[in-house]
Amino acid sequence: MSGMDAILHGGLQGYLVVALLLFALGLATVLLRRTLLLQFMGVELMLNAANVALLAFARFRGGDAQATVFYLFIIAVAACEAAIGLALVIGLFRHRDTTDSDRAASLKQ
């Protein structure tokens, strides 16, 4: 399968392109949106893009079980990140009454 054909019918390159675009959309969300909750969701999208690439490579190397184990570790870290990140957003909202990252640019109280 070559080029365009691989993208349309699910070759390795197709999955990698989807992972790249997903990563780019997540990064765009972090860069362009100001709400901290949306930026957090963008980070989750970027983690997901990495997972898609990891498991695509695992599939095309003959169904490597190590990749699924590492996927499990990645989502464990993502779950920790979700708990801590959202706790920080709640803490910021308590102190500053905002969830806008531009309004939280100062380290002073």
Place this chain on the structure above:
Amino acid sequence: MFITFALITLLGALGMLLQKNVVVAGLCMVATFFGVAGLFVLLANPVAAALQIIVYSGAIMVLVLFVIMMLNSHQEEEAVASRPVQRWLSLALLAALVFGAVKLVLSSGGLKALAERGAAMPQAMTLQKAGTALFADHLLGFEVAGLLLLAAMIGAVALTKRNL
């Protein structure tokens, strides 16, 4: 099938980027997670697909939506400064990055060879294989992940509780 799930994934992510309402953006993100789970099924990895739906679409999204409801801030706040230069510059850099990376993926001979070799060996991941690899080769990592989750849980309680 691949193109359907890829479109669900990417359109969900695009909806999240463009949506004004934070709750709707969160629901777009659930669509993205389901699309990614579909891609995992197509990659012959139902274990990862099930984990994706349980952990992301289930646990993490419920947590996010819960926080959105609790903070009661459904709309994006008014911008302090519009910063047009930074926004367009970041978009241009991102577009250049994506263009370059996609070009690299499509022109790479190594990837093409790997794709052709790999297409011939469709081995489905089973829970047994994943479990054996996890508990035989990565037991320490598994324990550390458990400890990390415990630390995150205590940290989240310490951060959100007013007076401990």
